[in-house]
Amino acid sequence: MEDAEDAWSAAEGSWWSLRQRAIEGRIAYGLGESDPAELVRAERLFEDVLEVCRREERPYEAAVAALDLCLVYLAQGRTAEVRRLARETTPIFRHRSLSRETLAALALVHEAALAETLTRELARQVRRDLDRTAERPAATQPLLDA
Secondary structure: OHHHHHHHHHHHHHHHHHHHHHHHHHHHHHHOOOOHHHHHHHHHHHHHHHHHHHHOOOHHHHHHHHHHHHHHHHHOOOHHHHHHHHHHOHHHHHOOOOOHHHHHHHHHHHHHHHOOOOOHHHHHHHHHHHHHOOOOOOOOOOOOOO
């Protein structure tokens, strides 16, 4: 019984740590409007969150982290990086636990990113819409609400 409790505590601690990193990334992104060094920090944090979400097969959270990372790249004018990220996150579209609405929103961002026409406004809107959707997979919680 103690082994299960220890495993649960470790997983819960990991999840909270991941949430904290996502929140720190959002704060750094906001501060990046006036301090480019904060955008670099946000990039590093969102990359870490995305990596963990991919490894733990959390497609909704991976999509949110990828959108956050796209916003950083767009703020820095790095459209080629946005396109690269869109290519790398294509497997998210194959995950059956995502709702049709989520997949449609991600497809819109994905196509715009590949065409290098994704704007910060569109990425922000989709990010907010994903956080508002009621059709999240039952086994997941959002990393943070925008």
